[in-house]
Amino acid sequence: MAPGAGGTVKRDAFLARIRQALHRQEGDPVEAPPAVLEPPGKWDLEALVSAFRRECEAVGAVVHEVAEVAEAGALLGSLLSDLNARTFLASEEDIVAEVMTGLPLVPAEVPAEAEVGITGVLCALADTGTLVLSSEVGRQASLLPPAHVALVRREQLLPGMAEALARFAPSLPSAWVQVTGPSRTADIELTLTMGVHGPGVLQVLLISA
Amino acid sequence: MRVALFATCLADQLFPEVAVAAVKLLRHLGVEVVFPAAQTCCGQPAYNAGYQLEAREIAEHHLAVFRDCEYVVLPSGSCGAMVRSHYPELFAEAPRLFAEARDLAGRTFELTTFVSEVLGRVDIGADLSGLRVTYHDSCHALRFMGVDEAPRALLRSAGAELVEAEGHDVCCGFGGLFSVKMPEISAAMARSKLGGITATGVGVLTSTDAGCLMQLAGTLRRQGAAVKVRHVAELLWEGVERAQG
Amino acid sequence: MEVTTQNFKNNVGKALQDEQLQLAMQRATAAFAGKRQSAVAGFADFEALRSYCAAVKAHTLAYLDHYLEQLTASVEALGGTVHFAADGAEAVRIVTALAEAKGVRKVVKSKSMLSEEIHLNEALEAKDITALETDLGEYILQIDGDVPSHIIGPAIHKTKEQVTRLFHDKLGTPEDADIPTLTAAARRLLREHFLTADMGISGVNFAVARSGTVVLVENEGNIRFTTSLPRIHLAMMGLEKIIPRLEDLPAFLSLLPRSATGQKASSYVSLITGSRRPGEPEGPEEFHLLIVDNGRSAVLADPKLRDSLRCIRCGACLNSCPVYQQIGGHAYGWVYSGPIGAVLDPGLLGLEPTVSLPQASSLCGACGEVCPVKIPLPELLLEHRRRAVERGLSRKSEKLAVGAFAFLASRPGLWDVNTRIGRYGARLLSREGYLAGGWLPLLGAWLRERDFPEPARRSFREVWRRELAEP
Numbered sequence: 001m002a003p004g005a006g007g008t009v010k011r012d013a014f015l016a017r018i019r020q021a022l023h024r025q026e027g028d029p030v031e032a033p034p035a036v037l038e039p040p041g042k043w044d045l046e047a048l049v050s051a052f053r054r055e056c057e058a059v060g061a062v063v064h065e066v067a068e069v070a071e072a073g074a075l076l077g078s079l080l081s082d083l084n085a086r087t088f089l090a091s092e093e094d095i096v097a098e099v100m101t102g103l104p105l106v107p108a109e110v111p112a113e114a115e116v117g118i119t120g121v122l123c124a125l126a127d128t129g130t131l132v133l134s135s136e137v138g139r140q141a142s143l144l145p146p147a148h149v150a151l152v153r154r155e156q157l158l159p160g161m162a163e164a165l166a167r168f169a170p171s172l173p174s175a176w177v178q179v180t181g182p183s184r185t186a187d188i189e190l191t192l193t194m195g196v197h198g199p200g201v202l203q204v205l206l207i208s209a
Numbered sequence: 210m211r212v213a214l215f216a217t218c219l220a221d222q223l224f225p226e227v228a229v230a231a232v233k234l235l236r237h238l239g240v241e242v243v244f245p246a247a248q249t250c251c252g253q254p255a256y257n258a259g260y261q262l263e264a265r266e267i268a269e270h271h272l273a274v275f276r277d278c279e280y281v282v283l284p285s286g287s288c289g290a291m292v293r294s295h296y297p298e299l300f301a302e303a304p305r306l307f308a309e310a311r312d313l314a315g316r317t318f319e320l321t322t323f324v325s326e327v328l329g330r331v332d333i334g335a336d337l338s339g340l341r342v343t344y345h346d347s348c349h350a351l352r353f354m355g356v357d358e359a360p361r362a363l364l365r366s367a368g369a370e371l372v373e374a375e376g377h378d379v380c381c382g383f384g385g386l387f388s389v390k391m392p393e394i395s396a397a398m399a400r401s402k403l404g405g406i407t408a409t410g411v412g413v414l415t416s417t418d419a420g421c422l423m424q425l426a427g428t429l430r431r432q433g434a435a436v437k438v439r440h441v442a443e444l445l446w447e448g449v450e451r452a453q454g
Numbered sequence: 455m456e457v458t459t460q461n462f463k464n465n466v467g468k469a470l471q472d473e474q475l476q477l478a479m480q481r482a483t484a485a486f487a488g489k490r491q492s493a494v495a496g497f498a499d500f501e502a503l504r505s506y507c508a509a510v511k512a513h514t515l516a517y518l519d520h521y522l523e524q525l526t527a528s529v530e531a532l533g534g535t536v537h538f539a540a541d542g543a544e545a546v547r548i549v550t551a552l553a554e555a556k557g558v559r560k561v562v563k564s565k566s567m568l569s570e571e572i573h574l575n576e577a578l579e580a581k582d583i584t585a586l587e588t589d590l591g592e593y594i595l596q597i598d599g600d601v602p603s604h605i606i607g608p609a610i611h612k613t614k615e616q617v618t619r620l621f622h623d624k625l626g627t628p629e630d631a632d633i634p635t636l637t638a639a640a641r642r643l644l645r646e647h648f649l650t651a652d653m654g655i656s657g658v659n660f661a662v663a664r665s666g667t668v669v670l671v672e673n674e675g676n677i678r679f680t681t682s683l684p685r686i687h688l689a690m691m692g693l694e695k696i697i698p699r700l701e702d703l704p705a706f707l708s709l710l711p712r713s714a715t716g717q718k719a720s721s722y723v724s725l726i727t728g729s730r731r732p733g734e735p736e737g738p739e740e741f742h743l744l745i746v747d748n749g750r751s752a753v754l755a756d757p758k759l760r761d762s763l764r765c766i767r768c769g770a771c772l773n774s775c776p777v778y779q780q781i782g783g784h785a786y787g788w789v790y791s792g793p794i795g796a797v798l799d800p801g802l803l804g805l806e807p808t809v810s811l812p813q814a815s816s817l818c819g820a821c822g823e824v825c826p827v828k829i830p831l832p833e834l835l836l837e838h839r840r841r842a843v844e845r846g847l848s849r850k851s852e853k854l855a856v857g858a859f860a861f862l863a864s865r866p867g868l869w870d871v872n873t874r875i876g877r878y879g880a881r882l883l884s885r886e887g888y889l890a891g892g893w894l895p896l897l898g899a900w901l902r903e904r905d906f907p908e909p910a911r912r913s914f915r916e917v918w919r920r921e922l923a924e925p
Contacts, residue, residue, distance in 0.1 A: 014538040021755030128719040161704040176725040183675040187591035198675025225914035247866040259839025263860035270864035348818035384816025389899040396903030397780040427904030
């Protein structure tokens with residue numbers, strides 16, 4: 001939506017005030033920004049897996065390693081019966097459909113009342129135990145229900161955000177969300193409480209194949 | 210080796226025993242000590258309150274007084290920080306004075322750092338065995354003069370038991386004129402600080418700065434507490450006297 | 455938020471008497487500072503990151519016009535709309551006009567200190583538009599009619615008992631509800647609002663010029679709700695929130711949570727680049743970015759104060775400040791408190807109404823040590839003090855006293871005589887080795903809170919002359 005004429009006038013006045021503050025003229029050259037700091041070290045996959053697991057657990061996310069999709073499906077089934085969850089929200093991803101095949105789950109009629117959300121990930125970051133979720137496949141499944149199960153393939157593990165951006169930027173979705181552990185707050189007397197608005201339970205299924 | 214003693218206005222006028230101890234300590238370590246009598250104050254109270262012109266006036270005098278001394282040693286971290294960190298800034302627009310300020314900054318040393326780093330002495334022949342003491346890190350000494358290990362090492366080497374207080378590096382609330390411009394906040398900071406100090410159970414509190422000690426001692430007395438307050442120069446000299454019998 | 459910076463002395467007096475506040479502040483700042491300490495100690499490259507982020511921010515501010523243009527072009531290329539507001543009044547006009555044009559009846563808000571600066575909630579309510587805070591701390595304050603006291607934990611000045619009573623009165627929760635119960639009640643209630651709101655208004659932690667991305671950092675999830683469920687997302691930012699490239703983000707996102715709460719990463723970091731794309735199943739239909747000046751360009755123009763615009767709102771300086779720990783955030787009288795508040799408020803509001811704030815410091819230097827973007831906070835506090843003196847804002851009596859002191863201190867003969875007289879006079883006030891004299895200037899202020907020892911009979915220079923001088 002292009003600005004109206006009034007909008008352009010305001011914008012020009014705004015920028016003029018900035019230029020005046022900086023003693024710059026329109027079109028003045030700009031120095032290059034400082035060189036980006038390189039992230040430290042190179043990691044191998046095993047190191048990535050163990051770091052990812054350790055960091056997830058440090059923030060209260062549970063990681064289960066499974067060899068392949070069928071095993072993931074069985075594990076998901078038992079996790080959900082532990083959580084007593086039958087109604088679900090899911091992101092629109094092949095891996096989710098695959099893993100959920102044959103499970104006794106019912107799509108939630110009212111999204112806000114779904115008992116569990118199941119998604120894949122765009123990638124996962126080992127240095128902080130972070131899942132990167134893309135709005136391309138939806139936003140609500142990882143946000144509304146009280147429990148979130150994320151399906152991660154080993155090959156989706158990356159060392160950190162710098163590597164993730166290098167792989168996927170500049171074509172970003174409308175929302176790229178980095179999820180590290182469950183939702184939490186310490187706003188009342190610094191007492192930690194999980195599951196304020198986002199899910200209070202986060203389970204990660206890490207699939208080798 | 211000869212050093213000029215910068216007594217600091219607080220020690221000169223209110224706590225002479227601190228400067229006396231400093232002189233005796235240095236002489237005991239084989240250093241010749243002179244006292245340029247024209248010295249007055251480093252100008253820090255004026256500077257920290259934003260009075261740049263007045264601070265410059267005082268600083269110019271201070272530069273002249275200590276111009277020809279190879280080493281300037283003082284029983285204070287905050288006055289030293291004033292000379293080292295702020296004198297060059299004060300004279301940034303006056304090339305000759307700036308050069309003098311830089312020069313003086315390079316020759317000015319807090320006492321315990323001078324002893325341990327310039328004289329290279331940690332064992333100074335003092336006996337403080339049986340003394341249980343806690344050390345307060347004066348903000349300017351710590352953050353601007355790098356005074357951290359030196360006083361602790363000297364005390365320990367004399368056999369004192371050093372008990373670290375919680376919040377030992379948190380400001381005592383003195384801050385020069387701040388203590389009288391915002392006395393309620395200053396006092397609240399002192400009381401918090403003393404909570405950590407009295408919790409150590411030691412009988413003696415020490416530091417490198419008379420301003421901090423004045424603040425903490427004054428508050429302790431108002432509380433009716435039994436903790437004694439001594440400048441580190443005084444403690445070390447007493448240790449030397451004791452060792453000498 | 456109303457400006458009450460001119461009432462600093464009164465505000466402080468009240469704060470120091472408030473025992474509950476004292477307890478809450480000590481607990482909160484110690485916890486935050488301790489967590490930050492551990493997080494930093496365990497992180498090898500912290501100093502390198504600080505230098506890098508400080509340099510990136512300084513660079514961006516130096517070329518801010520260019521980056522603002524780049525940001526605008528990037529957002530517009532995605533179909534978003536960029537609005538510019540010179541001041542708070544203009545910003546409020548823009549938001550309310552937009553809301554009215556789009557038929558907005560309800561707004562959900564995530565934490566934005568800028569929105570506090572411009573009194574946005576009140577303006578929306580005046581147009582019959584419900585505006586709800588969704589960050590738990592901010593929500594508590596909203597239903598209590600209170601204002602934030604800390605950048606990261608806005609309600610840390612409240613005890614659990616206060617919150618329990620508040621929720622019982624306003625939401626009908628049980629009188630003995632525990633914290634999980636209170637939190638669950640807030641979750642249920644706010645969820646209803648998330649689902650029925652027409653517009654979500656968020657702040658901005660970082661705005662990436664090259665990609666048109668706004669970055670939002672949180673632990674609760676309310677920002678994800680605010681920026682995903684309503685059909686319109688409006689992000690509002692101060693003009694200094696820009697960074698040049700996406701590649702700069704990992705460094706800033708390493709520094710911010712560690713400095714703020716000691717976390718390696720916050721629970722949720724959202725990179726929002728425009729509104730819902732064709733093919734995406736969910737998300738807002740419209741994205742608006744509101745860029746606000748409100749005094750920042752004046753700070754930008756000031757070569758000494760400009761560095762204060764690097765601030766990434768982590769709160770580390772507050773947690774390290776022994777003054778803030780004693781008086782809490784409300785005493786500062788405006789949105790920004792602690793050391794950054796004492797530096798920024800005079801810059802944004804002018805020095806006259808805020809002149810007490812930079813005086814409320816012993817210049818201990820702790821804040822400068824912890825600032826992740828190396829803002830020279832102690833130096834800037836001192837700069838404000840210098841300006842107060844130069845502009846004649848200091849008390850006449852103080853100026854006279856300092857002038858007299860400087861006069862004497864540069865004339866050793868006079869110094870000698872006057873200090874002798876002073877010490878002699880002081881000893882007249884002495885009772886049992888300590889001074890009385892609460893009616894005197896300076897000494898009186900000291901004596902209100904502490905004892906002052908009588909000066910020694912002989913000054914050091916006299917002792918030297920008589921006993922220590924060697925021939």
